[in-house]
Amino acid sequence: xxxxxxxxxxxxxxxxxxxxxxxxxxxxxxxxxxxxxxxxxxxxxxxxxxxxxxxxxxxxxxxxxxxxxxxxxxxxxxxxxxxxxxxxxxxxxxxxxxxxxxxxxxxxxxxxxxxxxxxxxxxxxxxxxxxxxxxxxxxxxxxxxxxxxxxxxxxxxxxxxxxxxxxxxxxxxxxxxxxxxxxxxxxxxxxxxxxxxxxxx
Numbered sequence: 001x002x003x004x005x006x007x008x009x010x011x012x013x014x015x016x017x018x019x020x021x022x023x024x025x026x027x028x029x030x031x032x033x034x035x036x037x038x039x040x041x042x043x044x045x046x047x048x049x050x051x052x053x054x055x056x057x058x059x060x061x062x063x064x065x066x067x068x069x070x071x072x073x074x075x076x077x078x079x080x081x082x083x084x085x086x087x088x089x090x091x092x093x094x095x096x097x098x099x100x101x102x103x104x105x106x107x108x109x110x111x112x113x114x115x116x117x118x119x120x121x122x123x124x125x126x127x128x129x130x131x132x133x134x135x136x137x138x139x140x141x142x143x144x145x146x147x148x149x150x151x152x153x154x155x156x157x158x159x160x161x162x163x164x165x166x167x168x169x170x171x172x173x174x175x176x177x178x179x180x181x182x183x184x185x186x187x188x189x190x191x192x193x194x195x196x197x198x199x200x201x
Contacts, residue, residue, distance in 0.1 A: 004050045023091045027125040042067045057092040059105045075148045076121045085113040087122035114163045123156040
């Protein structure tokens with residue numbers, strides 16, 4: 001069966017939590033179920049990768065004015081003047097790494113962002129020597145706009161990518177995007193709050 005990228009369902013959060021905490025380390029912090037449920041409530045993009053009925057990866061992203069208390073998210077709020085979609089984390093089960101899932105996920109989240117935001121943002125933890133994650137993001141044309149300390153010994157490169165098609169899409173469609181499966185839709189009501197002027201920024 002082919003790879004499927006789709007919105008997560010609430011009953012699947014236990015599986016997502018297992019994947020997250022199995023990958024916990026310097027660049028992925030462990031979560032508990034309560035915090036993951038807050039992610040589920042507030043994340044604009046929260047999709048899983050599934051093959052043969054097995055969820056083996058996920059990606060979570062927040063709109064620029066979401067209720068998200070990540071220090072790195074706040075850094076982008078303070079340093080980017082334009083609305084942005086922030087990739088909080090991507091996790092791929094160890095057995096499935098190196099098979100292109102990251103590229104598929106980034107193509108999907110970029111397509112989503114391109115129609116709604118001028119900027120896609122994320123961070124990559126800096127390590128000595130060869131940095132696989134930095135090379136991956138560089139190959140996708142992300143650019144570093146600064147660095148943010150994570151703890152006493154670790155820093156993260158703060159990366160952004162301009163969504164080149166956003167201006168054209170915004171000019172021709174505004175917020176009235178066609179109802180097509182590949183266009184997708186926000187999981188949260190932040191878009192409505194922004195329209196009504198009740199967002200945090």
